[in-house]
Amino acid sequence: MSAVSPTPASPASSAAANPGIPTSAQSAPAAASWVFAEDFVPEGDAAAQARVEAEPLGVEPLSRGTVSALTFLAAAVQARAVVEIGTGTGQSGLALFAGMQPDGILTSVDLEADHQRQARRAFSSVGIASQRFRLIAGDALTVLPKLSDGAYDLVLVAGDTLEYRDYVEQGLRLLRHGGLLVVTHTLQGGRTADSSQDDDDTLAVRFALDAVTENEDLVAALLPVGDGLLAAVKR
Structure with missing residues (x-):
């Protein structure tokens, strides 16, 4: 993908440039409170192992707060059909399964077969039946257009950041209202x-953030958990 040109209209730069826009910097939680919130939901053994396996494979692990947020969001929409862009070592998949309906199916796409082998082991270690997940090794922008419009309850983007805007576009097509x-x-x-x-x-x-905030069909929030988690509901 070619280099992206800067945009003066990004949400972050707009807030910084206009002192009239309210900010919460002064009321941000202390470090101890942030750690307390991140660790509020205990991490299971399989999730902890998936975190350990991530670094040797060059996968950036998700924080505990991010993992618990994913479980919460999947449960909130009673997800049965989920698409994940970026399988990693199964850490995010485990989080999604923990919140999905018992018959829910995860379709996860990743270029790296090694990552998906580790994810498969992680899922099997907690008794997730093989028919509940489809691990597709391939380029996401080749695979996603083959999936059905409006057929999914949740789409998780965790792949190549350079392709985030394209992933967002595909994700919106795949999501149900x-x-x-x-x-x-x-x-x-x-x-x-x-x-x-x-x-x-x-x-x-x-x-990618601009594409979400400018879309009137979305209700979005940027959650300050881990390294940032954007969540947007399709109207």
Whole structure:
């Protein structure tokens, strides 16, 4: 994907440039409170193992707060059909299964077969039947157009940040009305909110955020858990 040009209209830069826009920086929780919130929901053994397996495979693990948020969101929409872009080592998949309906099916796409083998082991370790997940090894932008319009309750974006905007576009097509689009790593380690940062990944994330906030068919919130979790409901 070619480098993305900066946009002056990004939500982060707009807030920083206009002191009249209310912010919550002064009321942000202390570090201890943030850690308390992140660790509020205990992590299961399988999820902890998936986190350990992530680093050797070059996968950025999700925080405990992000994992618990994914479970909560999947439960909130009573998800039965879920698409995941970026299988990783199964950490996010485990979180989704914990909130999905007992007959729910996860379709997960990842370029790396090694990652999916680890995810399969993680799912099997907690007794998730093989017919409840489809692990597709391939390019997401090749696979996603083959999936049915409006057939999914939740779409999780956790793949290549340079392709986030394309993933968002595909995700909106796949979602039913009332379904949830969820995007991980949207704060980019603090770079998204810093207008001086203009690397390709950060710009791509800002463009994806803009695509969501500018879409009148979406009701969105950017949750400050882990490295940022965008959640948007399709009207």
